[in-house]
Amino acid sequence: MKKILFIILISIIFCNISAQDISYARSIISELSSQKFHGRGYKDGGIDSAACFIENQFKEIGLKPIEKTFFQEFNFPTNIFHHIKLAFDEKLLEPAIDYLPNIHSCNVSDDFLTIKIDEKIRNNPKKLNKLIPKIKGKVLFLNRFETKDKTALNWYDNVAISNPYNAAGIIVLDSSFTYNIAEYYPQFTHFLIQLAPKSFPEKNVKKVHCEIKKDYVKNFPAKNIVSYLQGQEYSDSFIVITAHYDHLGKLENNIFPGANDNASGIAMMLDLAKNIKQQNFRPRYSLVFIALTGEEVGLFGSKYFVDNPIIDLKKIKFLINLDMVGTGSSGISVVNATIFKEQFNKLKQINDDNNFITNISQRGAACNSDHCPFFEKGVPSFFIYTTGKEFNEYHNTKDKADSIPLTAYEGLFNLIKLFIYSF
Template identity: 25%
Template sequence: MMWKYYLFLSGISITCQTVLGQANIEQSPIDSKDLMTTVKFLSSERFKGRLPGTVEYEQASRYVATRFKNAGLNPLLGNSMLQEFDEEVNYILDAKVFLIDQNNRPTQPMYLGEDFVCRGFTGSGEVRGETVFAGFGIKTDEYNDYRSIDVRNKIVIVFKSAPPWKPISGSWGDTSPRGKARIAKELGAKAIIIIGEPQMTPNTMVYGSIACGPKPHIVDFPMIHAGSRLTDSLFSKLPFKPAEYYEMIKRDKAPHSIETDKSVYINVRAVYHEAKKTYNVVGYIEGSDPKLKHEYVILGAHLDHVGYQGDRLYFPGANDNASGVAGLIAIANAINKSATKPLRSVVFVVFSSEESGLKGSKHFVANMPFTADKVVAMLNFDCVGQGDSIAIGGKLSYPKLWKKAKKLDHKTTKLLSPRTFGGGGSDAQAFHEVGIPTLYFHTSGGYKFLHQITDKPETLNVLVFEKVVHLGYLTTMELANKNYKREMDRQKRKAS
């Protein structure tokens, strides 16, 4: 998902055998078998990729609530651990793509999940037509990929990203998939096919995404992601490959749009709902100190993933982010079994709708039953099951908080990478924006299968997974027992 790609790019790879050889840690209260059992269950076909607004997501959220209750947590908001809010949802029932000849006859089938996938908020429709490559799909006064081509009744092919240089005006406008589709539709196109570009992360277009940009939804306009085979076929009659066109446009800062002399049949069936119920799962352990129990340490991880397409394709989301949810459940169990009870209250929040724009975490922060100044820190766990070492964001904003985790790692897990960044990121962002110190627990080298159908339990590194969660538990207990005083964002202090 787009909220994590920058972590992949900034991550480092440390040889797993070398690092793990250094890690002589004490007996962990975290049960790795239980971690993996939880991940396997949440990433199974039963939950079909945990798409918010679906029955499967609601079932997953109720499962997490039960696990929280069994770990000794109590509801924080009223009588239920489920915090309800509305979210748009698009059920993709079926999708077919064929290359067709000039007589509209199918010549080459493309396979869902192998050669293409749909954008999560694709529109429905049965269309056929010639394809036209339109660069980045941008149309502004400064730069216009549609300047010299006619796309009426055709299918537009565009790169996923915005142009790689800064616009003089300061903005390319809405470059989201919906934004690009909206432009193409207004110019008379019937569908849009999105392709990759050099150095894209992940390096495949066959991945799921429900990050499609702002409403309104375009109900009757199919949006397709093309994989390598479909892309190569579409460009087979052109003098250059997509990567070469990308470099040409980048070099000239001018469009190189062109008709491909290839035609495509697309048929997508989807059912869109502007508002369906989805849920954060919220529970807490009350602090044992009469005064400090009114201060809070918050742990968060998102439960949602990118769902399914058709009746055979779903995105398991084992690392992203069944791993983080399993980590929160394991930490709750460890605290419940510990002889040392936290002085401060510890809040556990499993968020919905991270993948579509951090909506669950924003909703929780906007509706907290206490003020932000009562929150000592927020620890976020996202994609903690793969990779070869522990990584924690937040040091550049909250160095004292980060050093707490580093000292604990030095004494125990011995896996923490020095690479870091500022506060926020993913579901920690909403907390960071209201002045709450944050740490973002993830891993180095852990995004190989991001948003792909291969993000399965068997790809996880169980040793690293256990130790990330163990370090999260130790950090939680440290913060919950009066060993940290809130600090202001160092980056903001420098800027002012």
């Protein structure tokens, strides 16, 4: 009987599925990744402007706050770069384009002589031991890109982070080029910089000029944005949709737009809220939509929410976390699929019946996005992200709204919508 009712319900919902308008999602992604939000980081008010924008979207959709305000305010520690400059032999390099500073770097303003360790030196103990006493106080170039050997890569990483030879600064030449602002280590006594492959020097650099001015802010003010839509039957039991809205900010005048990561997830969350609010028949369970912050620096927003919940976590029927849903040529991946097999099988069956997504891959538990703190508190949850090689920009300045393909966006939207209604 329950299955028959669900089939009837799906038929009713399908009458309105065509009303889903991808132009709304694109407008949200375009707005959040625009220059005026400064990369949704912790400098120049970008993150606060983004929070107010999302709050206004919740209001326009017609959602309600759970408490007196949509904002759940808290603090977390973070580093903020105020100024950065790097030059090789008087040639000025462009931050975020040519190089990326490590968030744990020390403040500095000086000129330095240089020294280099490549694979020829690293693999020759005699040469390496002869070189080591000369490193102190200089800028050390590490040619990490020259090897794929795991042991060698770990050696380069250990030298870059622990700085055992007391270099004034370390510049890593590597094949990857992605920015990260997560807090993993204590503040360094050296500066650490990653160089873009296209900016590798053609000849040995004799002198490096480096300026870094940053602050470690122990209590940066932040806010999650939480809204509520009452369910058809259960007002105090919830399906929760989460997505983080913070990103990497900017270095000097170069912003990290964060269109896929994670303006796309926020767009889908808002799109679902808008669409379901317009339906004549709501889901049985109430819906809670949470725009989380502090994800990029260490899942701080989701950690704070589960430690200070404004709804009973035990009454969350299921949680869906959306992070990077702007591709999809090869389908989607579902983290926690092997943990919550019944819910995954239901999700997959809905897709099999409707051919929304080309492929649904199942993954086990992984603490790689904002579902994790909820999951660790016993909340059944999925983290869903799209997969595909049609757009590979990640944590760089090219993750732009006009480039994001949204290949599987409509299919994923409809899949999640029917999954919500299936409870």
